[in-house]
Amino acid sequence: MSDLAVNAPAVAPETDVAAPRGPRPTRALSRRNIILYGTLIVVAVYYLLPLYVMIMTSLKGMPEIRLGNIFAPPLEMTFEPWVRAWAEACTGLNCDGLSRGFWNSVRITIPSVVVSIAIASVNGYALANWRFKGADAFFTILIFGAFIPYQVMIYPIVIILREMGLYTTLSGLVIVHSIFGMPILTLLFRNYFTSIPEELFKAARVDGAGFWGIYFKIMLPMSLPIFTVAVILQVTGIWNDFLFGVIYTKPDNYPMTVQLNNIVNSVQGVKEYNVNMAATILTGLVPLVIYFVSGKLFVRGIAAGAVKG
Amino acid sequence: MRSLAERVYVWAILLSGVAFAASRIGLLGDAGWLHWLFLAAALGAVAVLAVEANGLKFGDNRLRRYALGWIIAAAVALVLWAFGQKQVQEALPFLTAQRRIWGALEPFGLYLAGLFLTFMASLLVIGTLDPIADRPRPIERTLIRRLPAKVAAVPMVMVALGIFVGATLWTVYHSFTSSKLLPKSDFVGFDQYERLWATNRWIISIENLAIYGVCSLTFSLIIGFCLAALLDQKIRFENTFRTIFLYPFALSFIVTGLVWQWLLTPEFGIQKIVRDLGWTNFTFDPLFNADIVIYGILIAGLWQGTGLIMVIMLAGLRGIDQEIWKASRVDGIPMWKTYLFVVIPMMRPVFITALVLIASGIVRVYDLVVAQTSGGPGLASEVPAKYVYDYMFGGQNLGQGFAASTMMLLTVLVVLIPWAYLEFGGRKRV
Numbered sequence: 223m224s225d226l227a228v229n230a231p232a233v234a235p236e237t238d239v240a241a242p243r244g245p246r247p248t249r250a251l252s253r254r255n256i257i258l259y260g261t262l263i264v265v266a267v268y269y270l271l272p273l274y275v276m277i278m279t280s281l282k283g284m285p286e287i288r289l290g291n292i293f294a295p296p297l298e299m300t301f302e303p304w305v306r307a308w309a310e311a312c313t314g315l316n317c318d319g320l321s322r323g324f325w326n327s328v329r330i331t332i333p334s335v336v337v338s339i340a341i342a343s344v345n346g347y348a349l350a351n352w353r354f355k356g357a358d359a360f361f362t363i364l365i366f367g368a369f370i371p372y373q374v375m376i377y378p379i380v381i382i383l384r385e386m387g388l389y390t391t392l393s394g395l396v397i398v399h400s401i402f403g404m405p406i407l408t409l410l411f412r413n414y415f416t417s418i419p420e421e422l423f424k425a426a427r428v429d430g431a432g433f434w435g436i437y438f439k440i441m442l443p444m445s446l447p448i449f450t451v452a453v454i455l456q457v458t459g460i461w462n463d464f465l466f467g468v469i470y471t472k473p474d475n476y477p478m479t480v481q482l483n484n485i486v487n488s489v490q491g492v493k494e495y496n497v498n499m500a501a502t503i504l505t506g507l508v509p510l511v512i513y514f515v516s517g518k519l520f521v522r523g524i525a526a527g528a529v530k531g
Numbered sequence: 532m533r534s535l536a537e538r539v540y541v542w543a544i545l546l547s548g549v550a551f552a553a554s555r556i557g558l559l560g561d562a563g564w565l566h567w568l569f570l571a572a573a574l575g576a577v578a579v580l581a582v583e584a585n586g587l588k589f590g591d592n593r594l595r596r597y598a599l600g601w602i603i604a605a606a607v608a609l610v611l612w613a614f615g616q617k618q619v620q621e622a623l624p625f626l627t628a629q630r631r632i633w634g635a636l637e638p639f640g641l642y643l644a645g646l647f648l649t650f651m652a653s654l655l656v657i658g659t660l661d662p663i664a665d666r667p668r669p670i671e672r673t674l675i676r677r678l679p680a681k682v683a684a685v686p687m688v689m690v691a692l693g694i695f696v697g698a699t700l701w702t703v704y705h706s707f708t709s710s711k712l713l714p715k716s717d718f719v720g721f722d723q724y725e726r727l728w729a730t731n732r733w734i735i736s737i738e739n740l741a742i743y744g745v746c747s748l749t750f751s752l753i754i755g756f757c758l759a760a761l762l763d764q765k766i767r768f769e770n771t772f773r774t775i776f777l778y779p780f781a782l783s784f785i786v787t788g789l790v791w792q793w794l795l796t797p798e799f800g801i802q803k804i805v806r807d808l809g810w811t812n813f814t815f816d817p818l819f820n821a822d823i824v825i826y827g828i829l830i831a832g833l834w835q836g837t838g839l840i841m842v843i844m845l846a847g848l849r850g851i852d853q854e855i856w857k858a859s860r861v862d863g864i865p866m867w868k869t870y871l872f873v874v875i876p877m878m879r880p881v882f883i884t885a886l887v888l889i890a891s892g893i894v895r896v897y898d899l900v901v902a903q904t905s906g907g908p909g910l911a912s913e914v915p916a917k918y919v920y921d922y923m924f925g926g927q928n929l930g931q932g933f934a935a936s937t938m939m940l941l942t943v944l945v946v947l948i949p950w951a952y953l954e955f956g957g958r959k960r961v
Contacts, residue, residue: 272790352680367695373919373936378698387631433679462783464898506786513781
């Protein structure tokens with residue numbers, strides 16, 4: 223497949239790149255197009271297949287799953303697995319379904335997103351416009367810190383949180399998310415604020431605005447797009463987190479991902495594949511909706527995070 | 532120019548901070564008062580400065596306002612300290628609910644109060660030293676210029692030093708101790724590492740990580756680049772295809788792992804489908820076959836992650852000058868040759884970024900394995916991150932967890948240091 227991908231464009235190179243004026247002289251069914259779109263469609267099917275299977279499985283009853291084929295659409299559509307996954311699925315002694323994990327995740331995600339973005343945006347602003355000696359050194363440590371495996375830092379943080387009496391609480395987890403969201407968000411905001419023309423900043427200074435005045439009156443109103451990108455980045459990141467959730471909370475406070483894993487991979491009882499798949503979709507729903515709604519901003523977020531400078 | 536007293540002052544302040552942090556971690560043992568010594572040294576330096584300036588002149592001190600600010604800060608810190616005291620807590624009942632938090636903050640309050648009072652003293656003295664403000668002296672610069680920005684950067688400094696440096700060093704240090712159920716500070720050399728490398732499970736983890744890492748790197752880069760190249764052909768529905776290729780990246784590793792666990796179940800999944808089509812001997816059960824289980828995880832990992840690489844590559848391809856294509860067309864070079872010998876070398880920075888990104892993700896692989904196989908069958912799909920977690924929180928063998936996580940850190944550094952050298956070492960760039 224990869225072979226095709228490289229060779230395909232070579233067949234008819236004259237059809238693209240800065241075509242001469244007038245309508246493009248392309249045939250819709252040229253060999254090049256068939257190979258090109260054929261490959262893309264095959265790959266797209268591969269990428270969509272798991273989602274399709276997930277949805278189909280979650281809409282079938284257990285007898286139908288035992289008989290049949292995971293790719294076949296349900297003969298008798300039922301939403302019962304979804305209801306059961308949401309309200310009745312068991313983890314250990316609790317049998318109130320994923321709803322508990324959902325609300326925990328909401329209660330973790332919202333404060334974490336607010337706190338981490340508030341800190342990181344002010345910080346990025348200070349780094350971009352009010353540079354002081356030593357700031358770049360700390361910033362470099364922060365960026366390199368983003369690459370340190372979390373496993374190296376989790377235990378000391380357990381001790382710190384335990385000292386503060388916040389271990390296994392939701393507030394403790396919010397602190398952890400704020401800490402580990404800081405490198406990427408600070409980078410995001412610093413780069414954005416650096417790109418705002420400095421004349422604006424200087425004009426505000428001349429008019430007597432101070433650190434906070436410029437931040438709230440000039441920078442904040444101008445940076446709605448980057449705030450949106452940051453929110454998308456953080457919501458998906460925190461919602462999808464598993465490691466911190468399982469370490470820094472206790473079963474009552476488990477976020478949705480941890481609870482989902484416990485439901486699906488629990489050893490006792492008969493495996494209800496349809497309920498499991500419904501639960502899996504429910505957990506993936508929030509980031510998926512954000513992804514499909516936000517579109518380009520999501521891409522921009524990960525591109526900003528990935529390609530530095 | 533800094534005078535000697537000024538230099539002593541700056542170093543004493545820095546050292547007192549380090550000593551305080553070390554005493555909080557517990558590294559200093561009985562010498563927990565060391566930071567006070569350094570603060571006293573700083574005050575001594577301030578006194579010397581005052582003598583050099585022919586005594587204190589409070590009357591005409593233009594920095595009194597700032598000194599007042601530091602007094603207020605010190606007062607706040609003292610209140611923080613007071614909240615940690617038993618008598619105060621008994622007097623103010625609303626404090627008792629968060630007693631442990633106040634207790635944890637108490638030493639910080641006391642230290643900060645001392646630090647701020649030192650700052651105040653030094654400002655009063657520096658003010659008399661240099662009454663004409665055309666060129667602020669170093670101490671004055673650090674304590675007054677752009678103070679709001681410095682205050683705003685406090686969380687960053689705390690996280691950078693406290694977590695990323697402090698916690699990492701703490702773990703590395705404790706990997707040389709015999710910590711079991713609780714962390715201990717006795718130094719036992721490389722014992723934990725010897726035990727680690729003698730453990731079968733760790734060897735399997737490392738092997739799995741190596742296989743997963745090499746395959747994941749190669750396939751992510753190749754597939755990601757090819758998809759990006761396909762999307763770069765000015766095709767219709769580019770956005771639709773990109774959305775489809777990238778959506779798994781929005782899903783968590785847990786969701787990814789569970790979906791692929793279902794797809795790869797032999798009784799229902801892909802194996803059954805192919806058998807129903809007629810190939811009754813077809814076997815494809817990676818999650819139940821210890822020899823190939825890591826490839827089952829790889830499939831899921833690639834499904835989730837290649838979209839990201841594609842997006843990065845696509846951004847790189849869009850950054851290539853269109854003239855290159857025209858030139859290669861004029862010269863009659865086939866497209867695949869242009870890609871291979873012109874475009875890919877030009878995209879070197881993008882490839883390196885993608886490489887670092889994938890590599891740092893690989894070392895962390897944990898959720899995916901937990902969701903898909905829980906390390907099974909047997910130990911066949913264990914990975915280092917899981918080893919760390921299980922020993923720290925399940926096996927109650929902290930030393931092993933610390934040693935294993937330090938090895939993970941080492942792996943990352945092996946990738947990170949050459950990259951940092953390439954990226955920042957050659958040319959000066961901020």
